[in-house]
Amino acid sequence: MSDLALAAFAADTDAHLVDAPRTERYARFRRGFDQRAYLEDLWERGLRFVGRSATEFPPLLRAIHDPPPGLFLRGTGAVESLSATAVAVVGARACSTYGAQVARSLARELAAAGVIVVSGMARGVDGEAHRGALEAGGLTVAVLGCGVDRDYPAAHASLAREIAERGVVVSEYAPGTEPAPWRFPARNRIIAGLARAVVVVEARERSGALITADLALEEGRDVFAVPGEITASLSAGTNGLLRLGAHVLTAARDVLDVLGIEPRPRPRTPLPEGAARRVLDALTAGPATADELVGTIGLSAAELAPALTQLELAGLIAEGDGLYRTVMPGG
Amino acid sequence: MLGRATTHALVGLEPRRVEVEAHIAEGQPSFTIVGLADRACQEAKERVRSGIKSAELAWPGTRVVVNLAPAGLRKEGSAFDLSIALAILAASGQLEPATLRGHAVVGELALDGRLRPVGGVLAVAEGAKRAGLERILCPAESSPEAALAGVDTIPLRHLAEAVSYLRGGSRPPPYVPRVGQCDPRPPPDLADVRGQERARRALELAAAGRHNLLLAGPPGTGKTMLARRLPGILPPLQDAEALEVTRIHSVAGVLNGAASLVCTAPFRAPHHSASAAAVVGGGPGPRPGEASLAHRGVLLLDEFPEFQRPVLEALRQPLEDGTISLARANGRALFPARFQLVATMNLCPCGGRADAQAECSCSPQQLARFRAKLSQALLDRFDLVVTMPRPRSHELAGAPGEGSSEVRRRVVAARSRLECRRPSRSDDADALLDRAVDRLPLSGRGRARVARVAATVAALAGAEEVGSEHVAEALSYRSPRELA
Numbered sequence: 001m002s003d004l005a006l007a008a009f010a011a012d013t014d015a016h017l018v019d020a021p022r023t024e025r026y027a028r029f030r031r032g033f034d035q036r037a038y039l040e041d042l043w044e045r046g047l048r049f050v051g052r053s054a055t056e057f058p059p060l061l062r063a064i065h066d067p068p069p070g071l072f073l074r075g076t077g078a079v080e081s082l083s084a085t086a087v088a089v090v091g092a093r094a095c096s097t098y099g100a101q102v103a104r105s106l107a108r109e110l111a112a113a114g115v116i117v118v119s120g121m122a123r124g125v126d127g128e129a130h131r132g133a134l135e136a137g138g139l140t141v142a143v144l145g146c147g148v149d150r151d152y153p154a155a156h157a158s159l160a161r162e163i164a165e166r167g168v169v170v171s172e173y174a175p176g177t178e179p180a181p182w183r184f185p186a187r188n189r190i191i192a193g194l195a196r197a198v199v200v201v202e203a204r205e206r207s208g209a210l211i212t213a214d215l216a217l218e219e220g221r222d223v224f225a226v227p228g229e230i231t232a233s234l235s236a237g238t239n240g241l242l243r244l245g246a247h248v249l250t251a252a253r254d255v256l257d258v259l260g261i262e263p264r265p266r267p268r269t270p271l272p273e274g275a276a277r278r279v280l281d282a283l284t285a286g287p288a289t290a291d292e293l294v295g296t297i298g299l300s301a302a303e304l305a306p307a308l309t310q311l312e313l314a315g316l317i318a319e320g321d322g323l324y325r326t327v328m329p330g331g
Numbered sequence: 332m333l334g335r336a337t338t339h340a341l342v343g344l345e346p347r348r349v350e351v352e353a354h355i356a357e358g359q360p361s362f363t364i365v366g367l368a369d370r371a372c373q374e375a376k377e378r379v380r381s382g383i384k385s386a387e388l389a390w391p392g393t394r395v396v397v398n399l400a401p402a403g404l405r406k407e408g409s410a411f412d413l414s415i416a417l418a419i420l421a422a423s424g425q426l427e428p429a430t431l432r433g434h435a436v437v438g439e440l441a442l443d444g445r446l447r448p449v450g451g452v453l454a455v456a457e458g459a460k461r462a463g464l465e466r467i468l469c470p471a472e473s474s475p476e477a478a479l480a481g482v483d484t485i486p487l488r489h490l491a492e493a494v495s496y497l498r499g500g501s502r503p504p505p506y507v508p509r510v511g512q513c514d515p516r517p518p519p520d521l522a523d524v525r526g527q528e529r530a531r532r533a534l535e536l537a538a539a540g541r542h543n544l545l546l547a548g549p550p551g552t553g554k555t556m557l558a559r560r561l562p563g564i565l566p567p568l569q570d571a572e573a574l575e576v577t578r579i580h581s582v583a584g585v586l587n588g589a590a591s592l593v594c595t596a597p598f599r600a601p602h603h604s605a606s607a608a609a610v611v612g613g614g615p616g617p618r619p620g621e622a623s624l625a626h627r628g629v630l631l632l633d634e635f636p637e638f639q640r641p642v643l644e645a646l647r648q649p650l651e652d653g654t655i656s657l658a659r660a661n662g663r664a665l666f667p668a669r670f671q672l673v674a675t676m677n678l679c680p681c682g683g684r685a686d687a688q689a690e691c692s693c694s695p696q697q698l699a700r701f702r703a704k705l706s707q708a709l710l711d712r713f714d715l716v717v718t719m720p721r722p723r724s725h726e727l728a729g730a731p732g733e734g735s736s737e738v739r740r741r742v743v744a745a746r747s748r749l750e751c752r753r754p755s756r757s758d759d760a761d762a763l764l765d766r767a768v769d770r771l772p773l774s775g776r777g778r779a780r781v782a783r784v785a786a787t788v789a790a791l792a793g794a795e796e797v798g799s800e801h802v803a804e805a806l807s808y809r810s811p812r813e814l815a
Contacts, residue, residue, distance in 0.1 A: 094691075094693070094694060094695045094698070123695045123699070124695065153699075155699055232690075233690065289529075290529040291526055291527060291528050291529055291720065291722060291726060294528045294529070295725075295726065300532075301528040301529045301531065301532035302532055302788075302791075302792075305529070305532070305803070305804035305808070306800045306801075306803035306804045306807070307803075308807050309767075309803040309804070309806040309807045312771075312807075313763075313767065313770055313771070313806075319811065320811075321678055321684060321685035321718055321720075322547075322548065322685050322718030322719065322720040323685065323720065
């Protein structure tokens with residue numbers, strides 16, 4: 001169990017270490033390191049550690065060229081769940097409502113099919129992906145660029161708690177490690193390493209999500225990108241990936257097919273009748289604001305509002321910043 | 332020699348009886364006012380002395396002491412001038428002291444002896460009525476206001492007129508406001524707003540059910556324009572409400588000229604740099620703030636997140652119970668503040684969010700900071716939240732919208748229906764509410780709010796019962812997740 005000593009030493013020296021350094025300082029540290037006390041302390045705080053050499057360490061992650069010395073875990077999820085089939089859903093922090101909705105419904109579909117959704121718990125796409133997986137009652141894994149006891153970003157503290165209730169929050173950095181800009185690209189290699197495929201939902205031209213995609217390609221994992229408008233800078237990164245030959249993602253089925261997973265057949269909800277049907281048809285042509293729908297369908301604002309709620313409750317459309325759009329086709 | 336006059340000082344909106352005693356004694360000529368009089372009140376000395384001389388009456392050339400009793404109550408302002416002058420005239424034997432009995436006195440003196448109107452006359456007149464005083468001597472311009480309290484008003488233009496009346500002369504002629512003086516401009520009309528059908532509908536619901544409304548959207552989409560048209564579709568105030576509003580406006584000194592009774596719902600729109608004291612009231616007095624001036628009307632907070640956090644949080648109490656209670660070392664003032672809150676905001680600091688023609692350049696941190704300004708507790712107070720997207724050009728080129736008068740007709744009908752009997756909910760409607768609580772981010776308070784809005788929707792539709800379609804419409808105006 002030299003993995004734990006290495007991880008603890010890295011935290012002590014605030015360094016990023018993959019292999020044990022051959023320095024006198026490390027040798028001294030190892031001699032004085034009380035592994036048992038350290039593990040007991042972790043245990044008391046409800047945290048766990050899985051070393052790189054442990055059998056339950058996820059094999060996919062061990063296979064990357066610079067696997068972390070080990071992973072610190074927070075949450076009740078089984079360690080083995082890290083080795084189950086996982087898909088990473090990543091993207092921009094400042095995402096559009098389109099990106100947020102796609103991330104959420106994609107994660108929901110994947111989780112419903114039994115796939116574990118891996119992401120980085122950042123604002124925007126990452127957070128939505130975790131939420132979508134939780135909504136479907138699935139397992140999700142959050143990979144942090146700081147200690148697992150730190151809620152970063154602070155706005156996602158309650159999300160972190162929810163993830164930990166069923167899944168796990170993991171990090172290669174020892175508890176107490178502060179978030180630092182250079183740790184996030186390193187964190188991305190773990191996201192890519194845990195997943196069989198990486199889906200980039202929305203990314204600008206220079207985005208952390210593209211680093212994750214590059215790392216996944218290097219390790220031979222499948223990379224998917226969600227196409228976006230060619231005029232939107234938020235889609236420049238994902239459209240660039242598509243130009244380079246990434247898989248196109250238009251539905252959760254695209255990923256599941258490549259992974260060879262049969263999507264769970266969804267109970268077909270009967271399509272609504274009357275006004276709601278007309279609204280749904282109009283939105284299938286493209287997203288629209290309520291006022292545009294009033295104009296195209298010829299309903300009054302008072303007649304339109306109940307139809308919108310009906311469709312929203314049925315999970316067929318979603319609203320963001322005043323724009324209504326159909327939810328991504330599932331399965 | 333002693334002379335006495337009765338008036339009322341205001342603590343908040345509450346009149347407190349004040350006896351003005353004047354004593355003239357032998358000694359060096361001097362003039363002293365005692366009894367916790369503030370600066371404006373102390374300066375009454377100069378106005379009273381000049382006023383008495385201008386009225387061709389005699390200023391006693393000896394020692395004059397005026398006491399404002401109870402001596403422990405702070406007295407502010409210039410409304411005591413007339414009572415001080417009359418008490419001195421009575422003390423110097425120029426008036427029969429008994430003639431002042433049964434009169435309340437209020438008014439400010441000009442140096443030439445004319446009387447100027449003061450604020451709070453309605454509250455003073457109500458105090459006089461409660462104290463059993465039959466008549467009130469007040470400046471002519473304030474007399475219609477004083478008459479609202481149901482006391483006999485003696486409208487005065489000059490100190491000499493007051494003296495001649497008290498000496499047994501005829502009653503001064505009633506006050507006739509100058510024509511055209513009180514011609515408030517009509518509020519802007521809804522017909523000016525093109526497109527924005529959904530926001531118009533929300534405005535109508537807000538007017539009918541007195542709901543708090545939040546309009547969010549990129550700049551230039553007509554949020555403020557729409558909000559300013561809310562007063563135009565509100566029903567006129569009922570008599571009791573009108574009296575309440577007039578009392579507050581009179582104390583704050585914002586009563587508009589000769590219009591005695593405020594009959595239309597007030598509309599206040601403080602700038603976002605306003606302090607907490609300006610919005611909820613304050614000062615040593617204390618004086619009512621914008622929230623109280625908007626009582627029974629509309630308080631518009633334009634650019635809602637730009638207001639200082641303490642201001643927004645201070646509004647939570649009045650939003651809940653409709654009153655503002657200001658504690659001071661020497662007592663407590665209670666101001667009514669049952670207003671309808673209308674707020675507008677952009678969706679992000681740069682304003683580009685939800686705008687098809689612009690791209691938002693805000694960083695996630697900026698966005699988080701912007702949203703952190705609005706606490707969930709505050710957002711929960713809005714019954715209706717509407718995102719107003721930028722209208723397309725053809726919407727702007729379309730026909731003008733429905734005018735305010737038709738909308739107001741529907742609002743008035745719905746209000747009277749809601750006041751008669753709140754419609755009950757059907758089983759369908761209850762089932763939909765329960766389903767919504769399960770599926771949407773909707774709290775218990777949110778549920779109650781949706782139920783209230785649904786009742787308004789039903790009332791506007793003229794329905795006997797709140798059905799599921801009414802609940803469904805109400806649900807579509809709930810606060811979206813992105814704002815929280």
